[in-house]
Amino acid sequence: MILFDFELERPDTAADAVALLGRLRGDARLLAGGTDLMPNMRAELVKPGVLVSLGAIAPEAPATLPDGSLRVDAFSRLADLERSGVVHARAPMLAESARAVGGNQVREMGTLGGNLCQESRCLYFNQRHDYQFAARCYKLGGERCYPFPTNKRDTCWSVYMSDVAPALVALGADVEILSEAGGRRIPVEELFTGSGLAPLALDGAELIRAAIVPAPAPRTGWAFHKSTVRGGLEFGMAVIAVTLALADDGKTCAGARIAVGAVRERPVRASAAERVLAGAVPEDARLAEAAAAAAKEVNPLPHHGFTKRYLMDNIRVHLRRTLARALERARGARG
Amino acid sequence: MSDLNYVGKSWRRKDGPDKVTGKAVYAQDVKLPGTLAGRILRSPHPHARIARIDTSRARALPGVKAVITVDDTKGIRHGFVETPRYPADQEVLARGKVVYVGEEVAAVAAVDQITALKAVELIEVEYEELPAVFDPVEAMKPGAPEVHPSHPKVTDPYANVGGKSETEWGDVERGFAESDYVREDRFESHLRTHGYLEPHVTLAHWEGGKMNVWTSSMGAFVKRAKLARTLDLPYSAVRIHKTYVGGTFGGKIDLYSHEYCAARLSMITGRPVRIVATREEIFSAYRHGQPLAMEIKTGVKKDGTIVAQQIRVINNSGGFRGSGVVVIFLAWGFTMIPYRIPNLRYEGFSVYTNYPVRAPQRGHGAPQIRFAIESQLDRIAEELGIDPITIRLRNARLPGEALPNGDNVHNAGLADCIKVAAEKSGFLEKHGRDRRSPPQGTIRRGIGIGVSAYMGGTLIYPNGSAVIVKMNDDGSAVVLTGAIDIGQGSETVISQIVAEELAIGMDDVKIVSSDTDTTPQDIGAWISGMTYVTGNAARQAAGNARDKLVAVASERLGVPVGDLAVKDKVVYSTRDPSARMTYREVIAASVATRRGDTVIGEGYWRTMRDEPNHPSLATTKGRWTENYAFSAQVAEVEVDIETGEARLVKALTVHDCGFPVNPALVKGQIDGQISMALGHAFMEEVMTKDGYTLNPNWLDYRMPTIHNMAVSEDADVITEQYRVGQPYRTKEVGEGLVSGILAAMANAVYDATGVRLNSTPFTAERILYGLKALEFKAKQPKPKEKVGA
Numbered sequence A: 001m002i003l004f005d006f007e008l009e010r011p012d013t014a015a016d017a018v019a020l021l022g023r024l025r026g027d028a029r030l031l032a033g034g035t036d037l038m039p040n041m042r043a044e045l046v047k048p049g050v051l052v053s054l055g056a057i058a059p060e061a062p063a064t065l066p067d068g069s070l071r072v073d074a075f076s077r078l079a080d081l082e083r084s085g086v087v088h089a090r091a092p093m094l095a096e097s098a099r100a101v102g103g104n105q106v107r108e109m110g111t112l113g114g115n116l117c118q119e120s121r122c123l124y125f126n127q128r129h130d131y132q133f134a135a136r137c138y139k140l141g142g143e144r145c146y147p148f149p150t151n152k153r154d155t156c157w158s159v160y161m162s163d164v165a166p167a168l169v170a171l172g173a174d175v176e177i178l179s180e181a182g183g184r185r186i187p188v189e190e191l192f193t194g195s196g197l198a199p200l201a202l203d204g205a206e207l208i209r210a211a212i213v214p215a216p217a218p219r220t221g222w223a224f225h226k227s228t229v230r231g232g233l234e235f236g237m238a239v240i241a242v243t244l245a246l247a248d249d250g251k252t253c254a255g256a257r258i259a260v261g262a263v264r265e266r267p268v269r270a271s272a273a274e275r276v277l278a279g280a281v282p283e284d285a286r287l288a289e290a291a292a293a294a295a296k297e298v299n300p301l302p303h304h305g306f307t308k309r310y311l312m313d314n315i316r317v318h319l320r321r322t323l324a325r326a327l328e329r330a331r332g333a334r335g
Numbered sequence B: 001m002s003d004l005n006y007v008g009k010s011w012r013r014k015d016g017p018d019k020v021t022g023k024a025v026y027a028q029d030v031k032l033p034g035t036l037a038g039r040i041l042r043s044p045h046p047h048a049r050i051a052r053i054d055t056s057r058a059r060a061l062p063g064v065k066a067v068i069t070v071d072d073t074k075g076i077r078h079g080f081v082e083t084p085r086y087p088a089d090q091e092v093l094a095r096g097k098v099v100y101v102g103e104e105v106a107a108v109a110a111v112d113q114i115t116a117l118k119a120v121e122l123i124e125v126e127y128e129e130l131p132a133v134f135d136p137v138e139a140m141k142p143g144a145p146e147v148h149p150s151h152p153k154v155t156d157p158y159a160n161v162g163g164k165s166e167t168e169w170g171d172v173e174r175g176f177a178e179s180d181y182v183r184e185d186r187f188e189s190h191l192r193t194h195g196y197l198e199p200h201v202t203l204a205h206w207e208g209g210k211m212n213v214w215t216s217s218m219g220a221f222v223k224r225a226k227l228a229r230t231l232d233l234p235y236s237a238v239r240i241h242k243t244y245v246g247g248t249f250g251g252k253i254d255l256y257s258h259e260y261c262a263a264r265l266s267m268i269t270g271r272p273v274r275i276v277a278t279r280e281e282i283f284s285a286y287r288h289g290q291p292l293a294m295e296i297k298t299g300v301k302k303d304g305t306i307v308a309q310q311i312r313v314i315n316n317s318g319g320f321r322g323s324g325v326v327v328i329f330l331a332w333g334f335t336m337i338p339y340r341i342p343n344l345r346y347e348g349f350s351v352y353t354n355y356p357v358r359a360p361q362r363g364h365g366a367p368q369i370r371f372a373i374e375s376q377l378d379r380i381a382e383e384l385g386i387d388p389i390t391i392r393l394r395n396a397r398l399p400g401e402a403l404p405n406g407d408n409v410h411n412a413g414l415a416d417c418i419k420v421a422a423e424k425s426g427f428l429e430k431h432g433r434d435r436r437s438p439p440q441g442t443i444r445r446g447i448g449i450g451v452s453a454y455m456g457g458t459l460i461y462p463n464g465s466a467v468i469v470k471m472n473d474d475g476s477a478v479v480l481t482g483a484i485d486i487g488q489g490s491e492t493v494i495s496q497i498v499a500e501e502l503a504i505g506m507d508d509v510k511i512v513s514s515d516t517d518t519t520p521q522d523i524g525a526w527i528s529g530m531t532y533v534t535g536n537a538a539r540q541a542a543g544n545a546r547d548k549l550v551a552v553a554s555e556r557l558g559v560p561v562g563d564l565a566v567k568d569k570v571v572y573s574t575r576d577p578s579a580r581m582t583y584r585e586v587i588a589a590s591v592a593t594r595r596g597d598t599v600i601g602e603g604y605w606r607t608m609r610d611e612p613n614h615p616s617l618a619t620t621k622g623r624w625t626e627n628y629a630f631s632a633q634v635a636e637v638e639v640d641i642e643t644g645e646a647r648l649v650k651a652l653t654v655h656d657c658g659f660p661v662n663p664a665l666v667k668g669q670i671d672g673q674i675s676m677a678l679g680h681a682f683m684e685e686v687m688t689k690d691g692y693t694l695n696p697n698w699l700d701y702r703m704p705t706i707h708n709m710a711v712s713e714d715a716d717v718i719t720e721q722y723r724v725g726q727p728y729r730t731k732e733v734g735e736g737l738v739s740g741i742l743a744a745m746a747n748a749v750y751d752a753t754g755v756r757l758n759s760t761p762f763t764a765e766r767i768l769y770g771l772k773a774l775e776f777k778a779k780q781p782k783p784k785e786k787v788g789a
């Protein structure tokens, strides 16, 4: 039960929604599926005075743009992405990452935009603070960090756990951002600040309107992996998304994009690992070398009971396997 | 009775249609006009003195109807155990000091939840923090922060000991001296919780001198007793009403503070008060199961025969005794049953710490101690070059053996269970296979076995169950039973028994249950005895009604009672089937000729008719039950040796549950326990830091989902012996099967990887670093053989 009063607005258009956000400044929150926001309101991690519901605005169906890229409405439910034929054909990793989120009920309610804009998580943070950890932490405007007591006030190591974000990063996607001033388009990676205190680079009066996934280069393969304890209905221990393109010779790696989520304040690009692969023949040893490099550069934060050491080992092994699957797909992909 | 129509068959659950159509009424669904919202103020400190409580601002808030602290109570204590040695030790609200985070300090009743929350926030409490202690071994050290003084009868120089169980037989020292091989190991189990889906919820309404209560529980009569006592009301002034219950697993026995508070607040306001625990409260302030630390020293002969065992168990009982002094007794009990141990010394310490109070959790000590003993037994077997099956058969108790406490195992099926389990799983062909010849790839498969035994329906308040069967004049029956159906299927089973004994249809049986005013007293659904104890009471009650029907028919038909039989609501002569009367006719005749006797049967049952008391928790003296069930369980696991990720692939449960009154319900219990045990083994852990709970939600406390369920096969042994003549000699099946399988999983992980885990849970991390340690060891140069000795 949410134990404070708030108002609810239901604008008919996205333009009205941003207008409302602009007018209410700070006191308002967008409500999409509510699967992240509602639990956080119940725990009083946020106490907005007004919720601006997107529920009256029907999402557009995913569509292919003239340049071959795929535009997906951010108000789409994750379950719709999972079921969409166009998404499966054009950006199957997006569908798979959507399917990795939570359980059926969460995906039927949860949206793409909400997934990207979800709050970062920490065991000490994600609970009511009536009698447990009652003194506020940095992220809640207080004076301490419970899990990392030596952290300074500008450092919060809560982790950003979206399953979809790493997939979009690996796909090289952009997001369309709408504000009263109009729209702008930025690479997904620029959506994130890298700070656990406020993980999103959105101003309170902006919303995400769409994600745009470019058409893949020829001979590109992809693979996605979510490490978990029970295989579902669970945030990831680590989330791995990769795309890998082969050169004309069908042997050399033309380039790879590797993103690792759930282990830092933002989805992390493993650029050093990408460089290990680019221009090389991705034999097993190469993939292993890249995976080892990635585990190191990602530098996972211990979170949700997992140690840094184990997370590194887990990422190293699963990234190597994920790269191998992507490579296989690249070999089978159209040239 | 040889041809059985109702018992022994998988009848559909009586409560099934109500539950799947949403008609079943749970405590949360009971709506009374004018109900107030109750809320509890909880301690933010693990250990602190309460210097001052000021409720005046809360009371002044509009909409607040009552605020209580311990000063508004009668100061009557309660406890899971209430005996002369272990008197009730906990007040319903904290007095003077708090001993755990989340301890109940005050409670409010207000017109709605938001007002109740604001009121709670307005209560001012001044605390003086005290040093706290969380590790029981630390807590035992002299000079450790004192949660409570040690029990006066415990003479060891330890702090914070709330109770001790101690027993010895044979000569342990001589036993070790006579052993060919002795080994010592230490095991630890972790903090887990029950994971019932329905939260704790209580609605209480004080009206006309009567306290009406709807509460999610495991036994209405225990609740009534404790609530009446703490409220200082006569038992007859408290009525616990029936509601459906959405799971308990041990977590809803005993009195909970919110139950008292709802009742007391209703007495003060004269209005109904409902308190619903949030999931966070349940995880962070309610009662979980009990982690045990177990030191085990075992001596064996070369052939694996156990000669002597010495066991030391320490539990972490939290801020009060709770069931802590029971679990240390039970860990002894679950040690003693399966194997012959000629010489044993056992001591168990229940240690106070600054954690919430503990409750029983399905198995109550058995999963922990069986995990330890069965893990060690496998190590011993390996050391001696014996296989896991042979060593278990060598030590398994046989039918008719007497136990050290004077009980008899009667027709114990353990040896049969082990043999069948070994055969059905192909155990010996599979065991050691992947370690001997590692397959390609990174997946290793392992197999392991564990055994366990469990008692059914021991003596504890209210000690016995009674049942009344009222005949309707159309020949159908109403059954009054205090039994509570917490999902285990008691209403179905009792209906089957009554239908069988009365020869009427399942739909002719209507159950009225679990209401302290209208149904007879019942032991409750928490000591693994409902089918046995209440089931036999139902058998007697129905038999009693049947005998009355037959007696009336005998008079009317002029046929001797011995020549009459019953079938399909008809009494007939076995010599001349045309001499017959329907139940309707018999009952009309009974009313007409027996001064209005409408035919009511009564029955009652208790475990061990001659035993005056339950056994002593401190000395273990006294009998326990006449009803031991045995099991052997096999686990097959898969481990990814690169990541340590492991899962249970297949489980086999071979058990001796006595007569399975409803085989589908038995299967349901088995599968549920497999699922619970695999959660225990691989997933679930209540994480804490300094007494605060880190994962008070379903996302971060990971219970298995349906996708984690392993193939679960089962077989029963020796139940055939019960079919003829003893269809009600049931044994235990509801909680004994979480234990052998846990041990089996530990042994299977070892079999797959060579990694021996002495602590639960078996996380990927522990397995992976176990593997790395083995790799490292293998790379070390072998120490040169020493010459000479």
Ligand SMILES: Cc1cc2nc3c(=O)[nH]c(=O)nc-3n(C[C@H](O)[C@H](O)[C@H](O)COP(=O)(O)OP(=O)(O)OC[C@H]3O[C@@H](n4cnc5c(N)ncnc54)[C@H](O)[C@@H]3O)c2cc1C
Pocket (backbone or CB within 6 Å): A029, A030, A031, A032, A033, A034, A035, A036, A037, A038, A039, A074, A075, A078, A100, A101, A102, A103, A106, A109, A110, A111, A112, A113, A114, A115, A116, A117, A118, A119, A161, A162, A163, A164, A206, A207, A208, A209, A233, A234, A235, A236, B699
């Ligand atoms: C049981 C459970 C399991 C979960 N498991 C996972 C998981 O495995 N992986 C995972 O990634 N997530 C998981 N989640 C988190 C969450 O449900 C999903 O991320 C979901 O996609 C959020 O979408 P929503 O539409 O419900 O967001 P909401 O809760 O409606 O919104 C979340 C946040 O985003 C903002 N917002 C919403 N839409 C927009 C927009 N278009 N533009 C800008 N801001 C916006 C809201 O204001 C709010 O701050 C889980 C949640 C639950 C309750």
